[in-house]
Structures are given as structure tokens and as C-alpha cells.
Amino acid sequence: MNGTGWDDVPADWFRAHLDWLHARYDVVDLPDVISPTTGKGVALTFDDGLRSFHHTVLPILREYDAPATVYLIGEAVLDPKGEYMPVESDYMTRDQLTEIVDDPLVTVGNHTRSHPKLSELDRDAIESEITEGKEIIEEELGVDVDRFCYPFNDYDATAVDVARRHHATAVTSGGEQRLITSETDPHRIPRTRGEKPPTEVRWLVPDLPTRLVGGYRRLFG
Ligand SMILES: [Zn+2]
Numbered sequence: 001m002n003g004t005g006w007d008d009v010p011a012d013w014f015r016a017h018l019d020w021l022h023a024r025y026d027v028v029d030l031p032d033v034i035s036p037t038t039g040k041g042v043a044l045t046f047d048d049g050l051r052s053f054h055h056t057v058l059p060i061l062r063e064y065d066a067p068a069t070v071y072l073i074g075e076a077v078l079d080p081k082g083e084y085m086p087v088e089s090d091y092m093t094r095d096q097l098t099e100i101v102d103d104p105l106v107t108v109g110n111h112t113r114s115h116p117k118l119s120e121l122d123r124d125a126i127e128s129e130i131t132e133g134k135e136i137i138e139e140e141l142g143v144d145v146d147r148f149c150y151p152f153n154d155y156d157a158t159a160v161d162v163a164r165r166h167h168a169t170a171v172t173s174g175g176e177q178r179l180i181t182s183e184t185d186p187h188r189i190p191r192t193r194g195e196k197p198p199t200e201v202r203w204l205v206p207d208l209p210t211r212l213v214g215g216y217r218r219l220f221g
Pocket of ligand 1: 047048111115151152
């Protein structure tokens with residue numbers, strides 16, 4: 001299968017990415033990539049909680065003993081088949097979510113209640129989307145959630161403020177700003193998109209003594 005989009009990354013691409021990263025970086029958990037004590041680290045993040053994370057990504061993470069963060073949508077945790085969902089309904093089932101929560105390599109984070117563009121909402125709606133998403137994941141899966149991801153990588157000052165009050169970290173996309181430095185706001189952590197072919201990811205990920213976060217939404221086997 002040829003992967004051409006954010007949703008469409010073949011397993012062999014991801015394996016090649018991870019193989020290349022593993023040889024050059026410490027593949028670390030998200031808090032360690034923003035820690036000033038971390039040297040040359042990379043963290044892996046996956047948005048939306050799609051089933052491909054469970055069946056394709058997780059076995060490869062286990063091969064490399066590589067930690068990852070998965071950002072879940074509250075409504076999709078409650079109902080993985082919900083037809084009202086704004087993005088395609090191919091979400092992890094409750095059994096799959098239970099398995100990833102129990103895996104020490106995986107940490108789940110909050111991706112809002114219903115995956116809106118936060119910059120289009122008023123403050124009350126932003127507050128509800130962020131806090132209710134967090135509450136649903138915590139209550140349904142029995143975990144503490146302190147990592148946030150902006151849907152569509154979209155945010156404004158209010159969204160950053162609300163995310164900051166309820167979470168230790170928040171990730172977005174970085175555009176050209178992909179590297180994490182001492183100046184990086186922990187609630188606007190930039191990411192490099194992972195849907196590119198291995199050769200392009202190698203170009204996007206500079207071999208420098210610095211840190212970055214790779215974002216993946218979905219991988220196909
Ligand atoms: Zn998303």
C-alpha cells in the first residue's frame with residue numbers, strides 16, 4: 001500500500017522511521033523530550049485513538065521498546081462507532097483501549113470531547129471540550145490524564161490557556177519550527193508529521209543534538 005496522507009502510513013514506513021530514529025536518538029516518553037536533562041531525544045505521538053494504533057503500531061513499539069502517547073477523543077471512548085464523529089469512525093474498542101492503558105509503553109492523553117476547531121469556539125465551549133474530554137478518559141479508563149493535543153493542530157490564546165490549566169503538556173504541529181528548545185512552550189510543543197516516506201522523514205528530522213516530537217495519526221498494515 002502506498003501511503004500518501006496523514007491517515008495512510010504503511011507499517012513498513014513506520015518501522016523504517018523507528019529503525020532510523022532508534023539508531024540516532026533516544027526514543028523517549030513525551031515529558032522526557034521537553035526536560036532540559038534530555039539530550040538527543042525524540043518522542044512519538046499518535047492522534048485520535050484509531051484502531052490501527054492497536055493492531056499495527058503497538059507491536060512495532062514493543063519490538064523497539066519505544067514509548068508513545070496516544071491522544072483520545074472523549075466521545076470516541078464512549079462510543080467507538082459513533083456516526084456523529086467528525087472524523088471517520090474507526091476508533092479503538094473498549095477492550096483495545098484497556099490493553100493500551102495497561103501497556104507501560106503507552107500513555108493516553110486528551111484530544112477534547114468531540115474534536116472541534118477550538119479557535120472557532122468561545123471560552124465556555126473551549127473549557128467544556130477540554131475538561132469534559134479529560135474527565136471522560138479518566139473516568140472510563142481509570143487513568144490520570146495530563147497530556148493534551150489540539151484537534152487539527154488548531155488553537156488560539158484561550159485554548160492554550162485552558163490546556164495549560166488542566167494539563168502538564170500540549171502538542172500541536174510546528175510548521176517549520178520542529179525542534180524543541182529551552183524556549184519551547186510546554187503547551188505548544190511542535191511536532192513533525194510522520195506520514196512522509198522514510199527518506200523524507202530523514203530529511204525532516206535533522207541529525208542534531210536536539211529534541212523533537214514525531215506525530216502520527218494512523219498507520220496501515
Ligand atoms: Zn485529531
